[in-house]
Amino acid sequence: MNEKEIVAEEAVKLVEDGMVLGIGSGTTIAVFLEKLGERIKKEGLEVYGVPSSYQSHFLALKAGIRIVDLFEYSELDLCIDGADQIDKNLNCIKGGGGALTREKIVSQASKRFIVIAEERKFVDKLSMPVPIEVIPFAYGHVVRKLQEMGGICKLREGSGKLGPVISDNGNFIIDCNFDEIENPKELELSLNAIAGIVENGIFCNVDEVILGSKDGIKILKR
Numbered sequence: 001m002n003e004k005e006i007v008a009e010e011a012v013k014l015v016e017d018g019m020v021l022g023i024g025s026g027t028t029i030a031v032f033l034e035k036l037g038e039r040i041k042k043e044g045l046e047v048y049g050v051p052s053s054y055q056s057h058f059l060a061l062k063a064g065i066r067i068v069d070l071f072e073y074s075e076l077d078l079c080i081d082g083a084d085q086i087d088k089n090l091n092c093i094k095g096g097g098g099a100l101t102r103e104k105i106v107s108q109a110s111k112r113f114i115v116i117a118e119e120r121k122f123v124d125k126l127s128m129p130v131p132i133e134v135i136p137f138a139y140g141h142v143v144r145k146l147q148e149m150g151g152i153c154k155l156r157e158g159s160g161k162l163g164p165v166i167s168d169n170g171n172f173i174i175d176c177n178f179d180e181i182e183n184p185k186e187l188e189l190s191l192n193a194i195a196g197i198v199e200n201g202i203f204c205n206v207d208e209v210i211l212g213s214k215d216g217i218k219i220l221k222r
């Protein structure tokens with residue numbers, strides 16, 4: 001098994017019959033959903049889920065998860081998601097796949113939020129560019145504000161489409177480099193105080209991280 005499979009398998013064990021899940025996005029979550037689908041089929045489990053992207057929506061349907069929404073379930077039992085970088089205080093940077101806004105919503109709506117990732121993503125201090133979802137109308141204003149904060153901005157482009165990547169919510173994604181982030185919580189809040197920013201990819205609400213390496217798993221708890 002590779003590292004994604006190791007952590008996905010561990011996370012699948014946490015799912016119980018009747019649970020309502022917050023479902024993250026990304027390649028690690030794709031493996032998790034595949035393995036959860038096998039369990040659902042084998043054990044006849046009823047699992048409900050709120051997906052955080054069109055990617056995980058399709059995969060969750062395929063896995064046999066009943067798709068529900070936050071209108072019906074305002075509180076979810078458990079959220080499982082991947083991450084791009086994780087520090088020793090379990091703060092994360094997420095949004096490499098552009099799904100950060102809905103991911104943060106389902107994570108905050110959940111009683112327990114668990115991140116699964118390869119151990120190579122574990123760092124002393126968060127330092128990668130922070131994905132920031134921005135309403136297109138506000139783009140120029142937001143870039144100026146981020147530059148005033150010392151950030152170096154790059155509009156996300158490509159991935160088979162000409163021009164900017166458009167998020168599942170119809171917005172732009174800016175990857176903003178702040179180098180090493182001394183105080184993730186403070187930066188998370190300051191970014192969200194800028195009008196036009198919908199959400200940013202700093203997550204300080206993780207309860208548990210399951211890290212996988214070729215030597216096995218490590219579980220870190222807040």
Ligand SMILES: O=C[C@H](O)[C@H](O)[C@H](O)COP(=O)(O)O
Pocket residue numbers: 024025026027028029081082083084094095096097098099100103
């Ligand atoms: O927007 C994407 C998400 O935040 C992902 O959870 C994150 O980018 C990690 O993705 P992967 O499991 O593909 O490394």
